[in-house]
Amino acid sequence: MDRQDGVSRRAFLVTGALGAAALAAPRQAGAQAQTTKFHVKPLPAEIFIDHGINQETRLETLRGYLTPASHFYIRNHGPTPVLDAAAWRLRVEGDAVERPLELTFDDLLRLPARSVIAFVECAGNGRGFFKEFMGRVASGTQWRFGAIGVAEWTGVPLGAVLELARVRPDTPRDVLNVLVEGLDAVKVNRPMSLAKALEEDTLLAYAMNGEPLPPDHGFPVRAIVPGWVGINNIKWVGRIEVRRTVIDVPTTTKTYVLEGPDYPTRVPLRLQTIKSAVALPWGATLRAGRQRIRGFAWSPVGRISRVEYSLDRGATWQPAALREPNIPRAWVRWDFEWDARPGEHAILTRAVDDHGNVQPPAIPWNAQGYGYNVPVPHPVRVM
Amino acid sequence: MDRQDGVSRRAFLVTGALGAAALAAPRQAGAQAQTTKFHVKPLPAEIFIDHGINQETRLETLRGYLTPASHFYIRNHGPTPVLDAAAWRLRVEGDAVERPLELTFDDLLRLPARSVIAFVECAGNGRGFFKEFMGRVASGTQWRFGAIGVAEWTGVPLGAVLELARVRPDTPRDVLNVLVEGLDAVKVNRPMSLAKALEEDTLLAYAMNGEPLPPDHGFPVRAIVPGWVGINNIKWVGRIEVRRTVIDVPTTTKTYVLEGPDYPTRVPLRLQTIKSAVALPWGATLRAGRQRIRGFAWSPVGRISRVEYSLDRGATWQPAALREPNIPRAWVRWDFEWDARPGEHAILTRAVDDHGNVQPPAIPWNAQGYGYNVPVPHPVRVM
Incomplete structure (x- = not known):
């Protein structure tokens, strides 16, 4: 991240305007109301294995390289919220931030965009095989290998937003100190390291395969954290906190950790496995x-x-x-x-x-x- | 193209079977009936400039790298036909072919697939600027620069199909002798050179951005001929003819040619321009x-x-x-x-x-x- 660029980026953000017309796209239909349905998109049995609130893609139904939104697996912690992009706000705060921010969706559209083709994969993808081949059930959705999809994600590098918020230069880079939090009912959150947050492919994404994110996949904005476990790719992002110290939350202290007889201590997950x-x-x-x-x-x-x-x-x-x-x-x-x-x-x-x-x-x-x-x-x- | 491989490819094609289940995808809804509507997909005025049977993409509405099918321009010579993949047949014939073929859609799905990200662009993209900046109207749709889109196309290399049909080795490679013909009402057709037909990225495509081709974009099968003018990317392909000599058709003798005071003879188009x-x-x-x-x-x-x-x-x-x-x-x-x-x-x-x-x-x-x-x-x- 080029810190020299911070002034000009802030400048144009504050000055506003910036050709929102250039980025305008039809607003998501029906984005005004909350819903109590679990999911918004159709989930035909030919495409998905039904695990209730979670839906596994039948990989044999994929024809191309990219996974269309219609076929992308769903891992939710609660019902899909249906949000209004015009009312959406992103707060950036924390003791490592010199200039706390609040951005609108239009503010985000005005920042330079980047597209990345990357998989998003549930940390527990393949979990069912612990039972099937080791005879020991692990807790959670009994996925086979269909809790993965590959899409083109378009959005703003998270690093560009952290730059606007002026993250202190002495902030540690390798501890889990950048927390991303969702606007869903349970406010799912998960930290990553500042080093990962500053990678150019780590995004606050607003489009999937060229179209606005569907509600089930995080409309209006989700995190894309290539290579890291799915939980880091927080959907419906509303808040980012950057601290000078590690951020301990239940998703790194209780869930999404390696634990068991062969693990002397709980290990918070970062990378997926091949x-x-x-x-x-x-x-x-x-x-x-x-x-x-x-x-x-x-x-x-x-x-x-x-x-x-x-x-x-x-x-x-x-x-x-x-x-x-x-x-x-x-x-x-x-x-x-x-x-x-x-x-x-x-x-x-x-x-x-x-x-x-x-x-x-x-x-x-x-x-x-x-x-x-x-x-x-x-x-x-x-x- | 590896001609040594011809025998095994033919063998598995004739033997049949081949796990069609692995490639099964939900059939296109409503693929049974012909329609008389011009287009099938919605064409909102926020996304498209309406040129009647042709529809120009407003490039300012694109958010990602890929153009979603919902935003892809349409250039048709007649109303969009709505075809039944189960009834679809592809004939491969001509005096340069030793083994004329007829393939079903399932036959095509059984061949090794390839995905290519490429633009498809109308030969006349930018035509309106001849009038706007040179003051001389050129005939045809008065596009600005929105008759282009970029998608991921998935299908079978055309070369693999020509290999099954055993194109004679002495067939000239650089004349326009591979004709691709559509199943639309006017049977739009257009030849390319055998050299171009054998490039690995020249496809008979059945998917666009991971989903079955929409009817307006050629369902069930269209040609993808990267870099060449849009007319070569024939939609609703039904027949391919390979000859030992140049194939003259109106799309190379009358239309899709450079002609005018600065062109002593008509020049059939091949490549697009930068x-x-x-x-x-x-x-x-x-x-x-x-x-x-x-x-x-x-x-x-x-x-x-x-x-x-x-x-x-x-x-x-x-x-x-x-x-x-x-x-x-x-x-x-x-x-x-x-x-x-x-x-x-x-x-x-x-x-x-x-x-x-x-x-x-x-x-x-x-x-x-x-x-x-x-x-x-x-x-x-x-x-």
């Missing part, structure tokens, strides 16, 4: 003959460099073909051809990223079921 | 003070390396900031800060690509108004 998934229903039925098996692989820190598959439960591995695009902290699509013979089969896949991370053969259990990324035997029946 | 546009209404009104002016720039052959703007009608030029992403044959977003003083102003912009192409100070007039890419003085009133 994973791959087969784009077939769990327990798919295929006809015998040549089949093209496809799927997705993603890493929280880089680009996927290799995906391998095994049809003999891990005895031997073959490379899958990777299909462009292959964007870091988004995902890559892979596929392979399989001469499928009748019977019961399991397809294992494992991914490697360009930082040398690989899906491990085993991981320790944790009570809340985070980070499951062991290659899973995806069951397939061939008729 | 352009830039300001994302403000034509004749915008802004308040005095610091303004952020933004826009788009694109090239048919590469990535934009520089955008410059002039506020003194071309006497001096300043660099604009380019915003990521910057994808070749898609576009880049640029912006600059302007301390706007009251009065009438003109904003000129010019783009340069990484092949050294630059928007020229003048171009010859042509009767059909193609390729206008002279920097235009975008009128702005500051109050």
